[in-house]
Amino acid sequence: MTVTWQTLADALSLGGIYALMAVGIGLVFGVLRLVNFAYGQLIMAGAYAIAYASVWGWPSWAGILLCFGVVLALSVLLDRLVFRPLRTHSPAVMLVATFAIAFLLQSIAVLSFGQLGTVASTLGPLNQPWDIGGVEIRKIAIVSIVIAAVCLALLQLLLTRTSVGLQMRAAAMDFRTARMLGVRANRVIGGAVLISGLLAAISAFMLTARNPQVTPIFALDDTIIVLAGVVLGGLNRPIPATLGGFTIGFASGILGGGLPTNQSQYLPTFLFGAVILVLLVRPNGLFARGGSEERL
Template sequence: MIAQQIINAISLGGVYALLALGLAIVFSIIGLINFAHGELMTATGYALLGSLLMGVPFPLAVIVAICCGGLAAMAMERVAFRPMRGASVTSLLLTSFAVSSLLKVLFQNGVSARPQTILMPDWMTSAVTIGDITLRVGPAISIAISLLALLGLELFLRRTVMGTAMRAASEDFAVVRLMGIPANRVIATAFFISGIFAALAALLWIANRASVDPLMGFTPVLKAFIAAVIGGLGSLPGAVVGGFLLGVTEVLLQAVLPPELAPYRDAIVLSAVILVLLIRPQGLIPARRVQRS
């Protein structure tokens, strides 16, 4: 039972890490906390649902959904955030809230207000028994995908020109532009990656929840924001650490708190966040350049 709880904890932590990383990549480049990040998850969910309903085989539907997440993020940047380029952090933040609200209403009135059921293939929700321990396949897949995605991002940032440009941009965007790297391409790539990460998180989220609904993006983006803040806003390793820490804390508290204290779980988690920030105001692993103006 303890082994299972630990796997549950790491699995949720992985999903939070993916989400926080998506937020952090965009923040590190343009200083925007994209609160419409959750709606990228919703869009991915509907893309998966639509593909499955049209009879697309499951693996292909997953690929379509992931691409949709990335493209939706790029479209979001092009339509809503590019015209706001150079605006203050507050204006960008408010724009992202507006995009989020608009998309929620569009999903609700355009698709359905009611959650739509998406059932993952049986093997994804099955369990294997090793000795005394029954391990669920879902959390294991979730951990594997999170780790692969993190590894992929690390390779991209270290080994490619665009990756290097993005790392440089997160430290000093002005200098990167002086070097002749087109700003639009760096920013679009950042959004594309953040969309892909949102899409991966969405698939794991949906596999766990069996449905997609217009408002499903709200909780994940909030968790991702908390994780990114604990880790240090704009710091990619920080986002990963923050995500895992938040997920693990949530699950373990849920597992050990007596029922009468369980409703206070979120309050306890958020108190711990305040404590972390009191001790390390810039987060656990602060970004090299803390705040863009």
């Protein structure tokens, strides 16, 4: 196994992107008890926005703006139409529902944009290497490490220093008690969905820069791996979720880049083997909050 500087930088940036996605999934889980399987399709929609903006000849900033608009609109729409009506159902039912939404969005993409995909060429310059002390590293790797670090720091501030952030954390601990103490359910859920959407849009931008070929299954594999990482870390607390996402992104970046193909193709087996092991070592899973649920 050989690890070059480029591999290391790529792995760090993948870890950063996955950490953001993990927080995005974790925040919504915290307030809604909903594992959003369709998160990857939100990112896919954002990536298509960038790709089509580039096809229409828009400058890259306009494409990124469109990406934010599309992803935010779609997350609010999903929240209103699907997540809120299902709020009282069991987490398993909601997981199945988001599974259905994921397929729905994917087939809408196939219907409207075709199977083959579109190239987001405006972000091409970000794929050029930078020469740092004789070592060549792709710009996007550096950019996404910086963006991820800034976003995570801002999130930490939001969650610990603002009232909506504190309410979100309180709701993640115990939604019912939080409501009794005056936390407005809709405000907290709306906030979490919006932030989660913002993170999806940012991830869409960075993933598109890494891989400009946007297809209907864009970010599907990434989401599956991030879900595994979030489970490893712990879903309803932001920091463990972030760490889980980062670890699994970094590990798959290093192993995927450093190992020969005939070994790295078995990466999902190792990752999911690890997930199952973690779930088993803590029999209630890392999902149980406060250890009070599902003790049977």
